Amino acid sequence: MIISLAHNYYIFDYFWNEPAILSTTDIRHEPFGFMLAWGDFGFLPWMYTNSFTLYLASVRPRYQGHIALDIACVLLWITAMALFRLTNIEKHNFRTYAFEHNNDPTGYKVWGKAATWIKTKEGSLMLTSGFWGMCRHPNYMPDLIMAVVWFLNCTAHPTVPIIPFGYVIYFWSMDIHRFFRDERRCRDKYKEDWDKYVQAVPYCLIPGVW
Template sequence: MSVKISKMKTWGRYGAGRSWLRSALAATPVVFAPMALLILFITLFRFDGSLPDLYFALRDQGVWHVLDAYRPRFDLQTTLAYSCWVAFQVVLFQWLPGPRSIGQRTPAGHVLEYRTNGLRAWVVTHLALGALCWKGGLDPGFVPRNWSGLVFAMNLFGFLASALAFAKAHLMPTHLEDAKFSGCWLYDFYMGIELNPRFGDHFDLKLFTNGRIGMMAWTVIDLSNVAYQYQEFGSVSPSILLVTILHTIYVLDFFNNEEWYLRTIDIAHEHYGFYLAWGCFTFLPVMYTLQTQYLGRHPTSPSGAYLLVAFTTGLVGYALFRSVNDQKARVRRLNGDCLVWGRPARYIRTTYMTSDGWQHESILLASGWWGWSRHANYLGDLLLSFSMCALVGTTNVVMWAYALFMTILLMHRCIRDEVRGRSKYGTAWDDYCKRVPWRLVPGLW
């Protein structure tokens, strides 16, 4: 139910009010994130993933010499191939038939429609690439063989998409009332200004970038590294197969539940800037596939028992992740009239207000996993992330970078979710926190 009232309230990304210096400091990942990714790229492909070897090279040869000598290189053919990949995803996103889904209400009260054809696009993409490989038009190991040029192209497109988002927000914004300007152009470039930038009625830049560029590339990169390992070594190791299976389960879950994804923090709350644009064009494909990148060139053979434990842990993490999210979706879909763990759902009915002056009702679930902790879904994500890294079967620090990144990201999101929840729901959120006192893991945090 929605009621029009006079008092205005909104939530979402922090807007004006912070100092320019604080905003500029918060935007430093515009520089540091590409540098970190460059270090990972060089370490993995020029020093076999060895940080000590990288350190000695930096010490003996000089930082700028090493970075310049081993950085990703522009290659015209590879850049054209990547451009065709992006264009193909644009065509599928815009014209491939698929169900229509409704997103979550924005702070300004907009409810947007999306074409959620991601699962069909994933199938078409992989069938098309498979057919090209079968007919000899594409080398199955193309990705690792051209990784330097591909990383350069990803960076190029990521920065171009970030610039496009920044310019569009100033020149032709979609739903200006949902935009946030901080007063610091660097922070706005980094965190984004528009919440849901679109071209036309349905081409949503945020969903396209997250789903069709980032997530779609994940399994393509993995499978190409599997093919490369077979081509180079004559066999495929259990480690790379199991990692690829876990990655594929996660990616297919994303596309199969694309309608649910419309109500997650990425789509419902994050504004579209460098953080998401470059992050999905470049950071996601490079960071999230570190395990198969390494295994494609360095097959490892941990014991069967070790692989079984690590893989099972990943499946448990995925099952927890899916169970937690399904509980909340079911309770909200049935307006609380359902059972959770065999008992009537316990929840708090609350209201929130959008900046157009309308008050809306919502539910804060406080039973099942959501009575266990306020972010149990993130725990499933973390278990899955650590198992993906563990399957590589090495103590090499670089191979654990993905798990470390996910830990920092999700703990930071816990804190941001708390701030947003209190801003959106007011005292009802405080009551919810009293009922469910633990953020992530009971007894720890």
């Protein structure tokens, strides 16, 4: 039930914040081809459901609930989901404000303070405040953590949850691969401006670590 509710809220959040989705890497930079067409309409619906809810249904007679684990998973998921939304909406709001003010975000505030950013030669604005001043991809880790939370929710029974763990491997591999592609794309596009950005925001995914 926890996983079903989490997945349904994830979908609800996607559509509720649909304008913010339009400014993400998937929409702005991924060409619509086989990967997105088959992935979104074929692979993902099958992979997500079979990896967790159908897997748990198949082991339900042997499932032994664990209240402490369930509570920990719920709290961790709420935290990760909140960070996922806050990080994405923070950048989206910054971009929207800049767009509405002729690409000049002067006066925009993040966490109650004047926002800082780097303007590239071709006109793009790279936010260096708030979550986006802590690391260059703060929206990745919450998504990765949620995948682990769903896996942990499948561990409170004797059967080894190989299928849910397979999802974690798939999702982490996909997201980390996307991270490196995004870094390479930005470096090729912004060149020395990207070097300035890396100096301003040195950490990749985990503030203070990497």
